[in-house]
Amino acid sequence: MALVLRDPQGASAMFTSALLLFVASSVSSMEVLVAQQINALNATTVKISCTFTSCYKLDISKFSMNWTYQATRNDTEETFMTFLKSRITPLRTEHFWDRVKFAGNLDKNDLSITISDVQLTDKGIYNCYVRNPPDRAEGHGIIQLSVVTELPPPRDSTIAVAVGASIGGMLALVILSMVIIKCVRRHKKQELISDEQKMEEEGKTDGDGGTEEGTKNDFA
Ligand SMILES: *[C@@H]1O[C@H](CO)[C@@H](O)[C@H](O)[C@H]1NC(C)=O
Numbered sequence: 001m002a003l004v005l006r007d008p009q010g011a012s013a014m015f016t017s018a019l020l021l022f023v024a025s026s027v028s029s030m031e032v033l034v035a036q037q038i039n040a041l042n043a044t045t046v047k048i049s050c051t052f053t054s055c056y057k058l059d060i061s062k063f064s065m066n067w068t069y070q071a072t073r074n075d076t077e078e079t080f081m082t083f084l085k086s087r088i089t090p091l092r093t094e095h096f097w098d099r100v101k102f103a104g105n106l107d108k109n110d111l112s113i114t115i116s117d118v119q120l121t122d123k124g125i126y127n128c129y130v131r132n133p134p135d136r137a138e139g140h141g142i143i144q145l146s147v148v149t150e151l152p153p154p155r156d157s158t159i160a161v162a163v164g165a166s167i168g169g170m171l172a173l174v175i176l177s178m179v180i181i182k183c184v185r186r187h188k189k190q191e192l193i194s195d196e197q198k199m200e201e202e203g204k205t206d207g208d209g210g211t212e213e214g215t216k217n218d219f220a
């Protein structure tokens, strides 16, 4: 499922719209929420958000995530942040060196990062990968970052942002409730299965008990 919001005003009106566009990964119990398009101003610090939802509580011993960068879709992905020794750790790549920092919160399923002193060469595609076993699906968020050298004129952007933000908020709510429903269904299914197993087992025990008693009676 991919939810994409087109901006009628053109990209320039989207300047402060980091959280306008939400994209959820394909149909699975793991959903990744990201802003699909972020515009950053040269030499400032930009936050790139990535959060995920999962039916399962995060288990440090199984959890895995990566942030990768590629200048264009045709370029190879360069991993610049990963989960190492129970911590989200920046890797000192030639491109980012010490400019990337983890800015999220694992307790809140938040894998966001910041890039400081944004350069024009930082524009490109940022991938946020996450795996949270026993959830089998891998979450994948894709963010397109553009870097501009000056703020666009403020015309119509407030309206576009307000409309976009409310749509974005609604989408986030819809996605969240879908995940909750999925998780509840999954748990119900599991309960049903275990109930059936219990009944079968109880049935067996009753039968065995009966035979045992019968045998005892025969001996008595
Ligand atoms: C980006 O920002 C830096 C620092 O403010 C400045 O020196 C540089 O000229 C800017 N680059 C462009 C292309 O505007």
Ligand SMILES: *[C@@H]1O[C@H](CO)[C@@H](O)[C@H](O)[C@H]1NC(C)=O
Pocket: 072, 073, 074
């Ligand atoms: C990527 O590669 C394809 C096929 O080689 C080419 O048609 C396309 O123009 C390339 N895209 C970019 C952004 O370089």
Ligand SMILES: *[C@@H]1O[C@H](CO)[C@@H](O)[C@H](O)[C@H]1NC(C)=O
Pocket: 064, 065, 066, 082, 129, 130, 131, 138
């Ligand atoms: C992250 O990268 C490591 C090393 O390449 C890989 O083993 C792991 O599966 C990756 N995790 C995700 C969620 O992509």
